[in-house]
Amino acid sequence: MRPTGLPDRPGGGLRLFAPEPDAREEADSAVSAARAMLTAGADALKQLASRLAVDFSRAVQMLAECPGTVVLSGVGKAGLIAQKLVATFCSVSLPARFLHPTDAVHGDLGAVRAGDVAMLLSNSGETAELLRLLPCLAERQVRSVAVTSRADSTLGKECAAVVAYGSVTEAGPCGLAPTTSTLVMLALGDALALLAAQARGLTPQQFGANHPGGSLGLQLRTVREAMRTGSALRLARQHETIRSMLASQSRQGRRTGAVMLVDDDGRLAGLFTDSDLVRLLEARKDDALDRPAAEVMTRGPKTAWPEQPLSEAIRLMSDHHISEIPVVDEAERPVGLLDITDLIGLGR
Template sequence: MSAAERLPSWSPFEQLREGRDIIRLEAEALNDIAKRLDAEFCTAVEMIAGCRGSVIVCGMGKAGLIGQKITATLSSTGTRAHFLHPAEAVHGDLGCLHSDDVLLAFSNSGETEELVQILPTLDRLGVPTIAVTSTDRNTLAEHAAVTIRYGQVQEACPWGLAPSTSTTAMLAIGDALALVVSRMNGFTPQQFAVFHPAGSLGRRLKTVAEIMRPLDQLRVSPQTATVREVFTGMALPGRRSGASILVDEQGRLQGLFTDSDLARLLERRQDQLFDRPISEVMTRQPLCIKSDETFAQVVDLLSERKISELPVVDSAQRPVGMIDITDVIGWLPATQGQ
């Protein structure tokens, strides 16, 4: 009989029950940890927010993997951070530390041998430590300037051995530290976009200025011009936008006239309006957007208002470009358009 044949058979119901129990156990632990956060958390936030150097994140094994994720979260939300592997640290990598840095150390027991080994060097270099650990009665906590304790949690592993609930606790506390610091420092979506230029996230965070059609590719006419003059008096290179921007004497946006508006005049046999001022048939005070808004906001506006063209204006309401829905479709991830 093979090893697989000797294993008990679990029905889908039993699999779901076990999976839900594990998630529920970890969720309950996180709820307790949230209630337990105290002034030590606030002190840690102040230390990270006021750090003049880098936040050096440290952890071994599963705690180290959590530390690497928190390093990435800190970096992407405006806090300079690097991960230091404890085993490599004692073989020369401690040279990356500076007295302006802050060490953020993760260890459930607080007695991780490789981590404990570097503590005396941290003292000599004057690098303060924030410990994220289960209790304040261990070597790491006793050394640290600040200790965030999450308590003696029950691991979700049936034998209570595999790090699971404890690493979930570390992850949640690390995220809380990183995001509270980010909020305190006034980190903005525009700054976030600088650190995420690629992928669907980077695409959503691009600014309108990066994706709009510039003014020299658009029909911009005075609102006093006739419909015929607007459509016959300006030939543009490249792909034609489906809308004309109408402005006043000061160059401020006054209206929009689209190909659909033109089609309606033809359908209604209102040819006589072709030689009337376009201001009589244009859409007045059209919805517009500023150039520093994000691509995600553009998609929301076009979808909610069911429009195809969106003028881009400056602070004085002068047009600087246009968002055309055909361009937006080209920027959407392939799966989103399906």
């Protein structure tokens, strides 16, 4: 603050000491403004839910029954939303592509085929580039769905189905930048894609096949896809001595830190891990090496089954702080093994 008694500079210039803004007040103001914008967007979506009409169902049916590709188009911010929606449609097994309306009339219409369905996004419903595209699509026997604010707009009247979301107020101090309108377009497009996929009978397995990577892919994978099998497994009879068991299990290549021990019927009886061996040696129980493994093995270890979601098995390993989980069939016979070293980095 300016010390008292100091006059302003002659001619109305800046004061010698200008008041410092209150950073806390500025931060609180920004938070309040952001909350108002987000609330406005949420309110617009609530109102949209109550406005949906029969044409929405018609649009879902057109998309679900599309024998070709869903062609999405828009200009400016609406075009960017259309490009994002292409990703949504593809992820739920509905082939889709983006068609810029300007590029379309300069050759890209060659990618459009009879039987495709066009989804055209325009807040006003009067976007000139889209209106110019409509007769070209009709010539190719492509039906169109309009996503716009006004059902009585030119675009709305010319399309086979129109999903109209009504007038919305854009967020921000000027209320001009496309914000609420694009939020509504995005929500509507996602809903159309998901419901069309549901109508086609999309299964979790189909969805998983489209998302093999990252954390989402990991959630949809099964234990069978990650477990070790065949020669990568270390199996032994529970009555074998630890020494002979370890000697017979020695092999080149990738190894696991656990031997699965079975009974006379081949069912899982227990697990002997590297940690079990270390504990014996640290306790100087060398004589135990010539005793049956059944005397020191872990009985009743945690197990998984081949079709179990891999995420569940990983959670089990994390909750119980274990590095290996035997995988057994319905008869409790070992058919695989999950090793923590194989799972590191799977969700990246």
